[in-house]
Amino acid sequence: MSVLVRFQRITALFATYRRRTVMSTFWELFPVTLLSHYRMSATRHEGALVWTAAITMVCWLFTRIAEDRMHRTLTLIGLVLLLGAFADQATAQKKSTKAHKIANAMTAAPRSISGNATIMDWPATEGAQMTTLRAGTNGWTCLPDFPATKGNDPMCVDDQWLGFMGAMMSKTPPKVSHAGIGYMAAPGGAYGSNTDPYATKATADNEWGYDPPHVMLLVTDQSALAGIPTSRQSGGPWVMWRGTPYAHIMVPLSSTKK
Numbered sequence: 001m002s003v004l005v006r007f008q009r010i011t012a013l014f015a016t017y018r019r020r021t022v023m024s025t026f027w028e029l030f031p032v033t034l035l036s037h038y039r040m041s042a043t044r045h046e047g048a049l050v051w052t053a054a055i056t057m058v059c060w061l062f063t064r065i066a067e068d069r070m071h072r073t074l075t076l077i078g079l080v081l082l083l084g085a086f087a088d089q090a091t092a093q094k095k096s097t098k099a100h101k102i103a104n105a106m107t108a109a110p111r112s113i114s115g116n117a118t119i120m121d122w123p124a125t126e127g128a129q130m131t132t133l134r135a136g137t138n139g140w141t142c143l144p145d146f147p148a149t150k151g152n153d154p155m156c157v158d159d160q161w162l163g164f165m166g167a168m169m170s171k172t173p174p175k176v177s178h179a180g181i182g183y184m185a186a187p188g189g190a191y192g193s194n195t196d197p198y199a200t201k202a203t204a205d206n207e208w209g210y211d212p213p214h215v216m217l218l219v220t221d222q223s224a225l226a227g228i229p230t231s232r233q234s235g236g237p238w239v240m241w242r243g244t245p246y247a248h249i250m251v252p253l254s255s256t257k258k
């Protein structure tokens with residue numbers, strides 16, 4: 001809000017320097033228009049820029065006759081600098097988050113897999129589609145850390161796992177046509193429930209705990225999971241989310257104790 005106040009003060013200052021004309025109203029409204037555009041969501045910045053540029057042109061044309069040259073020039077320079085700063089900030093921010101997400105997603109698997117994998121991003125809102133951050137060529141898909149969960153849990157998955165993740169998000173039964181392999185081998189590991197795929201925090205009976213970096217296996221028929229331990233603390237591979245349509249084998253790459 002302080003930016004808005006500063007803007008209004010600058011505009012007021014300009015107004016006192018100028019002869020009062022009908023067009024001064026345009027100039028007084030301008031910073032407000034500009035700010036309202038920049039309060040939009042990040043994805044609409046380009047559109048806002050075009051609009052702001054168009055409004056600047058209109059204001060300039062209208063004041064061309066009424067204002068003296070120096071004030072007009074100073075105002076224009078100020079506005080151009082301001083627009084540039086806003087545009088720079090918006091694009092830099094967008095670029096750095098995207099680059100950061102891609103780099104994070106690629107740590108989930110060895111370079112031989114993640115190097116040429118497609119990098120997708122989680123849906124921005126529940127029920128929305130995943131977006132592609134970078135196209136790939138080797139049939140693998142990597143996803144960055146899931147922001148809602150504690151810890152660092154990016155993954156690189158094959159087609160079976162990708163379908164499985166989609167089914168999980170839409171709460172429908174997964175279709176597994178051949179054994180699926182997924183890497184969650186990034187250092188750090190994450191925390192989650194061993195019994196409830198949708199748990200977001202510990203409860204008395206959801207076996208909340210630490211999942212170390214791991215490889216995950218999907219089987220076509222859940223009867224193939226029988227005989228494999230179901231506890232994280234077994235010391236070796238175990239079945240996660242047993243008894244749900246999302247049961248799969250966890251192959252830890254380091255100790256499950258932390």
Ligand SMILES: [Cu+2]
Pocket residue numbers: 184214216
């Ligand atoms: Cu996993």
